[in-house]
Amino acid sequence: MRSLSIGDLPVTRYSIVLPFLNQIRKLKLLAVTLNHKCQCLFFEKCPNLEVLFTQDVCGDRGLQVIGQFCKKLRKLTHNGVFDPWWGLIGMWQRMLGKEDGITDLPLDNGVRAMLMGCNKLERLDISLRHEGLTDVGLEYIGKYGANLRSLSLTHIGKSNAGLVKLSEGCPRLRKLKLRGCPFCEQVVARYVFNILSLRYVWFESSDRESSDRDSSDCVRTYLALTRPEFQL
Template identity: 45%
Template sequence: MGMQVIGLFCKKLRKFTHVGRVTHMGLIALARGCNNLDFLKVSRLKNISNEAMEYVATHLKNLRDFRISSVEKYWKTDIPLDNGIRAILTGCNKLERLDIILSHGGLTDVGLGHIRKYGHNLKYLSLECIGESDAGLVELSKGCPKLRTLRMKDCPFSEQAVTTFVFNMHSLRYILVKSGYRTVLALTRLDFEL
């Protein structure tokens, strides 16, 4: 209900952060009403759906920074969100930062392939509990030509796949890989002028 009110009365809103429970219907109402948003961060999403992501993609053409979190296992989700992520990346052409925190199975290797194919302008990517296998990360490493920062937490990728990713992504300047509260890898790549 709160998101519907915001969508009705805050038409010129450009930045929105919400750290309470939000349903997919609330996200749809916000996207329909606040077409000028360029920053959207919604944590504790419940009942997230590909449909809601498609509404965001259709209505928020100025979106540059999109951060979603839906990790509660008992909340219903329309997973995987592969089609929703594809819609976001094809509909929001200005998107430079994408943070996705989902429960396991929320985004598959197919979704990582969509990020590779359509994430042309991404400079920052943060993934938590994303992917199924090394193949997804290797596929991701073949795209995103502007990517400078990658953060991963609790993703099922081997050290070999992460190494392949680092060597394939020439634009990459910083990578952080975490497992639980333990940092597995933190790497900064510096440019040297000769």
């Protein structure tokens, strides 16, 4: 068995798949009913994993476990299924036994650990709620994503500074997609071409000012850039 897709997995049947996980090359894990300990154990048991799609409830810890145990990973799609910080806060309350004092838990450190551990990663797709990854996380992607060739980010970053930091790294990046990120069109057009290997950029953003004036009418901006024509 080389590929496994799990839509849901009761805890009572959890042990059935464990003996096969070390053979898995491709894993699609949609079992969001699994607690964070079970999901992390999944990742620990998949040393030969090359492709992973996860609707992760493990947050920062899950990414760190992936970086520690899934050294052969080449493609990662990470969809956060939690409401803004609700899942992460709940996870850390269970782990640390704290009921308060947690106000901001982005995945910056987890992304850094994952990229440092999975140095063969070529394709990364991260979709989170707003500010699930800050400008620091974008800097980490640029710094440690040396082998990334395709990068897709949804609702990532806090300011244009994060994009600038990202553009200073990723020397092999050829394809970049940005959706719902807080970057202005001019900065995208100016800085992403600091990445000399880049061949295609897709940028989609919401006009927050317009949407604030009329919440029923959200204006979207689309920008596509390609080399060598640089056509808009």
